[in-house]
Amino acid sequence: MDFEGSTKADCIIDCTHAVIWVEGKRNDWLAPSTTWDVMRDQLARNLEAAWILATEKGKGEKNDFCVVIAHEHPLKHHERLLVEGYRSGAWVGGLLHLDEATRRLFRNRIGTVTWARLAEEWPALKLQMKG
Numbered sequence: 001m002d003f004e005g006s007t008k009a010d011c012i013i014d015c016t017h018a019v020i021w022v023e024g025k026r027n028d029w030l031a032p033s034t035t036w037d038v039m040r041d042q043l044a045r046n047l048e049a050a051w052i053l054a055t056e057k058g059k060g061e062k063n064d065f066c067v068v069i070a071h072e073h074p075l076k077h078h079e080r081l082l083v084e085g086y087r088s089g090a091w092v093g094g095l096l097h098l099d100e101a102t103r104r105l106f107r108n109r110i111g112t113v114t115w116a117r118l119a120e121e122w123p124a125l126k127l128q129m130k131g
Helices: 042-058 077-088 100-106 115-121 123-130
Strands: 011-014 018-025 064-071 110-114
Touching (some): 042 064, 042 077, 042 100, 064 115, 077 110, 110 115
Parallel strands (some): 064 110
16 A cells, blocks of 8 residues: 555544444445556455554454445446455455455455435434435
8 A cells, every 4th residue: 555645434433343444435436446556446445444454453453344335326337346356256456465365354344335224224314314
């Protein structure tokens, strides 16, 4: 990530033993590449950033992490391919610099949820979305 510079989450939930990196997508989508590497996509970058943050926070203790994509509309074709590819291990393009064990660790650290589903669980948010 030295070549990329810093990155920011839309929201970070920093718990005692976990870091939850939230990437909010409303009218945009996951970037399929970065400016310095066409193989490096936004999901890979976020996964690695969340992992590094959790590792640094842990200072030797095991800390869990995940990346949650909160989206307004159904995931676009390339987004579904990225999520499914990283989850299954069939795609590693954005994480080629990491060893196999680390890439395997990332597989079950990707979550997706729609804003509508979040609003169902959070009634006050649903009212704000209508207003």
